[in-house]
Amino acid sequence: MSRISSKTMRIVYYAALIAIAIILGIFSPYLGPQIKLSLAPIAVMFAGAILGPVAGGVIGFLSNFISFFVNPFNPGGAFNPGLALTMALYGIAAGLLFYKKEKISFPKVFISILVIQTVFSALLNTFWLSLFLGAPYLELMISRLPTTYITCAVYICVMYVLLRNKDKIYRPLVTT
Numbered sequence: 120m121s122r123i124s125s126k127t128m129r130i131v132y133y134a135a136l137i138a139i140a141i142i143l144g145i146f147s148p149y150l151g152p153q154i155k156l157s158l159a160p161i162a163v164m165f166a167g168a169i170l171g172p173v174a175g176g177v178i179g180f181l182s183n184f185i186s187f188f189v190n191p192f193n194p195g196g197a198f199n200p201g202l203a204l205t206m207a208l209y210g211i212a213a214g215l216l217f218y219k220k221e222k223i224s225f226p227k228v229f230i231s232i233l234v235i236q237t238v239f240s241a242l243l244n245t246f247w248l249s250l251f252l253g254a255p256y257l258e259l260m261i262s263r264l265p266t267t268y269i270t271c272a273v274y275i276c277v278m279y280v281l282l283r284n285k286d287k288i289y290r291p292l293v294t295t
Contacts (some may be wrong), residue, residue, distance in 0.1 A: 123135045131168070132289075136166040140182035140206075145190045156266060159186075160209045161274055164235070167214030169289045175210025175218075182206065193266050201247030205239050212239070213278075216243060227276050236271040 146161035158264020163182060203277040216231045217223070245263055249256040279286065 128280075129174075132166075132170060132176065136162050136170075136178050137185065140166075140178065141186045141189060144182070144186045149190055150266065156270060158273070158277075159183075160206065160239075161254060161277050162279075163206055163210040164213035164217075164232075164274070164278060165285075167210035167212070168217035169285055170214070171218045172211045172214025174189060175212075176207040177210070179206035179210035182203070196289075199251050201250065202244060205243050205247065206256040207218045208239055208243070209235065217282055223279070225279055228230070228279045228282060232275045232278055233271060238266060240267045240270070 120219040122234060134243040140159045140162035143162055144157055145159040147155055147159065150153050159182060160179075160242070163175060166178040170178075178201050187198045212235050213231075216227075216235075241260060244259040245256060246253070248263075249259050252259070
């Protein structure tokens with residue numbers, strides 16, 4: 120029986136996490152043209168936490184880019200590179216905050232995800248959507264705030280469980 124190389128395993132992890140993010144994004148409900156209850160950032164943030172900030176960024180961007188082509192239910196219209204950049208930033212931020220960190224506490228996860236969600240979803244994604252849709256930024260942000268913080272609560276709970284159990288979920292890449 121041959122041993123799988125760490126490079127091959129890394130590619131497998133990238134592909135699996137991209138696929139999970141795409142699936143979570145496709146099956147997330149829209150509550151209008153600018154409000155989506157997306158769980159895709161969970162897969163992207165977890166990718167950054169277990170594979171590092173660069174991998175999280177790559178997985179975030181690619182999952183958003185690929186999902187545009189494979190999602191037959193995409194009511195958003197054309198590809199928005201700003202939203203893809205934001206998804207990459209989710210992975211980078213989570214990688215910087217959680218990669219190779221042994222001690223994961225609920226307060227750290229709570230504050231980190233709250234800041235990430237506020238900056239990236241409430242502020243940055245709203246900016247991209249206001250440019251894309253031609254809608255006033257402040258009105259769009261106010262309409263998106265409830266959804267932003269509902270998903271934030273979900274992200275906090277799921278990420279805390281994933282991060283506390285990442286050694287059971289993820290087999291670290293071993294170089295030989």
